[in-house]
Amino acid sequence: MIEARELTKRYGGKAAVDRLSFTVRPGHVTGFLGPNGAGKSTTMRMILGLDAPSGGAVTVNGRRYYRSAAPLREVGSLLDATSVHGGRTARQHLLGLARSNGIGGSRVDEVLEAVGLTRVAGKRAKGLSLGMGQRLGIAAALLGDPGVLILDEPVNGLDTEGIRWIRDLLKSLAADGRTVFLSSHLMSEMELTADHLIVIGRGRLLADTDMRDFIETNSQGATLLRTPGAEAQRMRALLETAGASVRLDARGGWRVGGLTPAEIGELARTQDLAIHELTPVFSSLEEVYTDMTRASVEYRGTAGTYEAENAEDAENAENKEPVR
Numbered sequence: 466m467i468e469a470r471e472l473t474k475r476y477g478g479k480a481a482v483d484r485l486s487f488t489v490r491p492g493h494v495t496g497f498l499g500p501n502g503a504g505k506s507t508t509m510r511m512i513l514g515l516d517a518p519s520g521g522a523v524t525v526n527g528r529r530y531y532r533s534a535a536p537l538r539e540v541g542s543l544l545d546a547t548s549v550h551g552g553r554t555a556r557q558h559l560l561g562l563a564r565s566n567g568i569g570g571s572r573v574d575e576v577l578e579a580v581g582l583t584r585v586a587g588k589r590a591k592g593l594s595l596g597m598g599q600r601l602g603i604a605a606a607l608l609g610d611p612g613v614l615i616l617d618e619p620v621n622g623l624d625t626e627g628i629r630w631i632r633d634l635l636k637s638l639a640a641d642g643r644t645v646f647l648s649s650h651l652m653s654e655m656e657l658t659a660d661h662l663i664v665i666g667r668g669r670l671l672a673d674t675d676m677r678d679f680i681e682t683n684s685q686g687a688t689l690l691r692t693p694g695a696e697a698q699r700m701r702a703l704l705e706t707a708g709a710s711v712r713l714d715a716r717g718g719w720r721v722g723g724l725t726p727a728e729i730g731e732l733a734r735t736q737d738l739a740i741h742e743l744t745p746v747f748s749s750l751e752e753v754y755t756d757m758t759r760a761s762v763e764y765r766g767t768a769g770t771y772e773a774e775n776a777e778d779a780e781n782a783e784n785k786e787p788v789r
């Protein structure tokens with residue numbers, strides 16, 4: 466269990482983390498979301514005792530983590546997979562960590578096997594691919610068989626198979642009763658992996674909520690509509706005339722907003738148009754998250770005029786209560 470209470474970190478005059486309170490519970494995969502610069506890494510570093518809070522406190526299993534006698538047995542973390550001595554082999558790297566934490570050498574072989582690096586265990590870290598380096602970081606996090614895992618962007622650099630592997634791994638670790646806390650900018654992956662979410666923006670809590678509740682409560686209701694190809698444009702025109710928003714859905718068919726499925730069906734009947742599918746759909750995590758954090762985006766490409774566009778949004782967001 467990780468508990469943050471009024472956790473704050475200031476750099477100069479600026480609050481990178483601003484009175485953040487949340488609890489990360491065992492038995493769940495908790496996703497930690499926020500735009501670039503929102504304060505995720507700073508929060509994780511404070512949990513691990515690598516940065517000192519300017520105010521408030523954060524504990525792991527009720528204690529400040531840096532006071533732990535056998536840290537790797539309590540918390541496994543992956544913050545930066547490239548922070549490995551390039552001249553050491555994968556096995557040497559893990560053996561060094563194991564020794565300094567009183568962990569036997571046989572565990573090193575177990576975790577190498579678990580992350581699929583046994584074949585390259587004798588290879589120097591600087592010769593490992595991005596994905597292999599990421600797996601080595603995950604192996605180090607698992608080394609002490611810890612009850613709490615804190616992973617900053619663990620799928621960074623992993624291929625499709627690797628992403629699926631880590632999804633299954635994290636879910637099974639949570640199902641074993643461990644506390645799993647991870648950040649990622651890959652929303653589609655987060656939607657599949659996490660069952661709870663903590664969302665921050667500009668260092669402040671925006672939401673601390675169950676994943677399904679978050680999506681269902683904040684979704685713009687819409688309907689997926691499929692019609693025979695020959696009638697699609699007539700159907701679209703009919704819906705738009707009735708005031709609906711209609712756009713192509715990535716899965717094929719139209720995504721219709723502003724009308725209920727029953728209203729769509731009745732409209733189609735008036736023009737004798739056939740319907741092959743009419744399914745209520747929720748927004749994706751990405752859509753809900755993008756709406757929620759729009760005001761908190763600190764770094765944005767120049768195609769959007771951020772300062773002017775968001776000044777008012779940001780003010781409104783700061784006065785909002787977090788979603789719980």
Ligand SMILES: Nc1ncnc2c1ncn2[C@@H]1O[C@H](COP(=O)(O)OP(=O)(O)OP(=O)(O)O)[C@@H](O)[C@H]1O
Pocket residue numbers: 476481499500501502503504505506507508
């Ligand atoms: N050592 C530091 N000195 C000064 N400012 C810092 C320092 N570390 C972080 N910051 C600032 O604190 C804010 C939060 O940064 P942080 O890296 O925690 O965000 P993040 O949510 O992890 O971002 P990203 O998604 O880009 O990794 C940013 O404005 C960053 O510039």
